[in-house]
Amino acid sequence: MKLTFLGTSSGTPTRHRNVSGLAVQTVLGADWFLVDCGEGTQHRVLQTPLSLNDLAAVCITHVHGDHCYGLPGLLASAGMGKRTKPLKLIAPLPVWEWFEATRRLTDLHLPYEVEHVDLENEALVYDMPGLRIERHVLRHRVPSHAYRVQVETRRVRLKAEALRAVGLPPGPAWRALQNGEDVSFNGETLHSADFVDTQVDTAVAVLGGDNAEPAMLHEACQGAQLLVHEATFTQDALDKVGPGPMHSSARLLAEFAQSVEVPNLILTHFSARHQNGEGMAALMAETQAHYRGHAFLANDLDVYELDSAGKVTVTRA
């Protein structure tokens, strides 16, 4: 699974960080997903190798503008790029209503279907072979959600020794067995299942929206190798701001991540006040004081890869 951060600033864009947007690619093909689409997300996509033609779904965590105001422009640009493939919009109902109002009032005509998946009706919002996306409820000023993305990849290895033992020569029959087909040989049926080792690798990442209470993700984080979550403030700043905005501190998040033993943690959605060397160092120090896994502070256009062994590597822009 590969994550490209398209925005890491909370509330408003700053000179070096855009508002929220996160591109998710799996090893399953060219298709990718977008989690949140703040204003300027399409501009960030232009700085990556991603194509709007391959965007399978947009998952919006909540209706606040810094998480969805880029949606109409991005979908319009995909349309002007002659996209015809349908697209899923997985989002709370007000986001869908806003998108519908935008189409109606701004003369927006898309040459492809947009299908709404209503978060409130179903927890399993995307389900196809190898990929499941579930939504989990968070705590914020408006209904807000996290997405738990589970990617299964199968590695099928032939038992070459066993095949040589029955005398089957390497060739098309070997490939057929590897692809799960049974094969006739010397009047006998060779069953695929007897001649292959199948290893299923499961990568699970939990990608949060705005949230005042990381512990809401206790269940979602079971079996997860990676948690991506807002840490808008340091604990000091959060104490000064007060609970009104309903955001998390690095400390709250780190304590939770430690309690569920998720091995990798990426912090994002930083308040402008922390967006300098000192601020970022304070966020990291606070995180490391309460969490013993691998912690990262996301920057715009950072690319994180979660491999099948559960290890995260980062390529900075």
Add this chain to the structure above:
Amino acid sequence: MKLTFLGTSSGTPTRHRNVSGLAVQTVLGADWFLVDCGEGTQHRVLQTPLSLNDLAAVCITHVHGDHCYGLPGLLASAGMGKRTKPLKLIAPLPVWEWFEATRRLTDLHLPYEVEHVDLENEALVYDMPGLRIERHVLRHRVPSHAYRVQVETRRVRLKAEALRAVGLPPGPAWRALQNGEDVSFNGETLHSADFVDTQVDTAVAVLGGDNAEPAMLHEACQGAQLLVHEATFTQDALDKVGPGPMHSSARLLAEFAQSVEVPNLILTHFSARHQNGEGMAALMAETQAHYRGHAFLANDLDVYELDSAGKVTVTRA
């Protein structure tokens, strides 16, 4: 008058050009105006010295997304920046309806008033001492408008010789006379009007929205020193695309500008297909073949100054 181009691409943003947005400053104070507000306009503002606190009005030419999708985010950011000063939104009704729907559906609460000025009701959309903005109707797929911005500056010079002749010594009384106040001296009243020369400089720029027919601006361009107008295509490209999108070519625009003898012409809103060296050269060659004034092709973050003598100078980003 100072114009900062915040976006010069038509339809979709590209890597080097954003969609439409144009900042207009006058010499009258810190206040500035925005003509159009495509997605990412607030990001471009961050690259200029302009402050959202000083934004007096947003003038939208028409409801298409590349001219207004940046509005909610920009106004939200101004709110998060603690703006309290009211702001005028000069726009067609559907833009206002869309903004209202956005407020209602996306939990957007601004700490300042936004007052709608409906374009269709009145031609004089902004009127204060020294500054008048009028809207003029264009021809496009939806109702589209140009803004004619007229800035009057007064230079008041004292007739120093005449003052010395009556024996008034330089000092506070001189300043009072220059400020239009009458002054008592040696038992007589010295009338300000007798001792000053007032020169009124008028700068007029016409700033167009999307438009298939530049000649719609015949009246607006009377007395104008500068026309800013879309030239989405070369004539060749327009002929291939056909009249459906209802845009102008450089040739159509240049012929019109020549016919009304506007001395300065800035082309903008370029199709992505022309956004390379060859394309820009073709647009300029076509313009110069039909127009004998000063022609410019706008780039993002270019700053154009129109001085009181009607001369335009450009500072490239």
